[in-house]
Amino acid sequence: MNNQTFTQKYYIDRSKADSVKWQRARKTKSLPMWIADMDFKDDERVIEALKEFIDKGDFGYGNLPQDYYKVFIDYHLQRNHVEYKSEWIRFTKGAVDAMYQVIYALTNEDDGILITTPLYPPFKATIKESGRKLYESKMIHQDGYFTFDYKDIERKFKNGKVKMMMLCSPHNPLGRVYKQGELQELFELCLKYDVLVCADEVHGDIIMPDQQFIPALSFKKYRKNIVSIVAASKTFSLAVFSHCHVIIPNQKLMKKFISYQRHMHTGSVNVFNALPTYYNYLYGNEWLDALNNVVFENYEYFRKELSPYFEMTVLEGTYLLFLNLGDLAKEKTAYEIMLNECSILTNAGESFDPAYAGWVRINLATSLDNVKKAVRNIKKLLKD
Ligand SMILES: Cc1ncc(COP(=O)(O)O)c(C=O)c1O
Structure with missing residues (x-):
């Protein structure tokens, strides 16, 4: 087309x-x-499939389509060469909701959380509003091309107070799709200083020609130290449906996350809101x-x-x-x-x-x- x-x-x-x-x-x-x-x-085809659901008029308690996880996994494997497992996936009502939940579930009050700026404002807001300590590392740039300042990041990690780094990949508003080497150097630092990575990857499918998005969880070596936020909401403009995934391969972290969600009576999936994601991953x-x-x-x-x-x-x-x-x-x-x-x-x-x-x-x-x-x-x- x-x-x-x-x-x-x-x-x-x-x-x-x-x-x-x-x-x-x-x-x-x-x-x-x-x-x-x-x-x-x-x-x-997505609109037709949604109309079909509505036309049936069956709005009682429902389950996700049986192959929801398979469709999700196949899509990300084919498009972004990353292999997720269904048992790593939890649901939230959006990416900002996911940020809050990850922070509350996996860090403690007064823990330091690092972001690299300039950055989409809710990152800063979630850290501050949850009572965590904000650490900012300014990105360095030349002619509109922004990259991490690793020396500055390491300086900030060295005091032992930073427990999590929130990564926006691809980056809003800087339009960066990070290269393998850039992410590797960053994740190596996070591992060295025991800093958990929370990667917001909601822009991961809007990728310009000749670029390849590299999901954080495609690095097997760092998997235990990474939690990813993944959604179809930006890709297919589905903001009205508020549906998002948090992906956690580390079982210990997953247990903590589930326990947080149970405590807050959240995490159950809204089946209707999940359908546009499902159909777009199938047909989009x-x-x-x-x-x-x-x-x-x-x-x-x-x-x-x-x-x-x-x-x-x-x-x-x-x-x-x-x-x-x-x-x-x-x-x-x-x-x-x-x-x-x-x-x-x-x-x-x-x-x-x-x-x-x-x-x-x-x-x-x-x-x-x-x-x-x-x-x-x-x-x-x-x-x-
Ligand atoms: C990087 C990033 N994360 C999260 C969001 C917000 O997502 P949601 O509406 O699902 O909370 C946006 C919206 O622009 C975004 O750019």
Whole structure:
């Protein structure tokens, strides 16, 4: 399926919808390129399968489809070359819910938890709100390409207070798909200092051509020390269904996690909410390949038009681009400039790290027409 066909078939006009993204755009009379969801609808086979479920009208207590785990495992094996086992999987009502549960179940109050910044804000919030101690390591970057500062991370591990590292892979908002060597060096450090890794991999299927996503649990050596958060919610834009998996190969950690979930009366799966994940893992591969091409085309267009003037991230994965307005954002933040002078709603750079008020995060999971409109509006800034 070429990009034009995909857009014709799946782009949805959400301008009048009860959509968080578009409602705020209506209020601010702007083009919404904020929040991480897409302006594309799901594959028609998935929609049909959901309609069939509804049409039967059987809404009594139900079980997951019998082959739910097999479908989940096969999908991740084929797509991402990682072999999960059904007994490693637990359910939560979303990825942020999963972060909280992992923190509460597997760390203690006052334990240190390290993140690398800039980063999707809920990471910081979950650590602070759960009474854990936040450790931040700033990522180093050149020409929009961000990497870990291993020396700084090791310095922070050395005091023995950091018990967990929360990893965002692929990275929101930096668009990184980490290489084998980068992850290996990080996991080696975590093992050396007995730091548990919690890897949020919800962007793991939105991968640009020539990139390969490497799931944390594909490293057998570090498996006992890793817990992964995996969902289809970003991949197929299923936020409304709130369904997510926590994957824990280490039996001791799994016992602790289950005990926490029992204590909190949570962890039972909402079968209806699990169905879109199941059907997308069954039928969604072609749709997803086409989506990734559309995002890449949008990115290439954006980069070609604007990289002569602005620094921006190298998009390896996710549909989220981090853009630096540089000198233009001195008196006003980049977010304010984008909204007030370009009529584009973005996510403010400072929400990912206070040092990034000159940057914004831009969501490219929309039509090329919308991206062209955004580029035109941004180019006006240059003229003025
Ligand atoms: C890395 C990451 N984790 C978690 C979430 C939120 O997921 P959920 O809506 O399932 O809580 C997002 C949403 O953008 C995200 O980018």
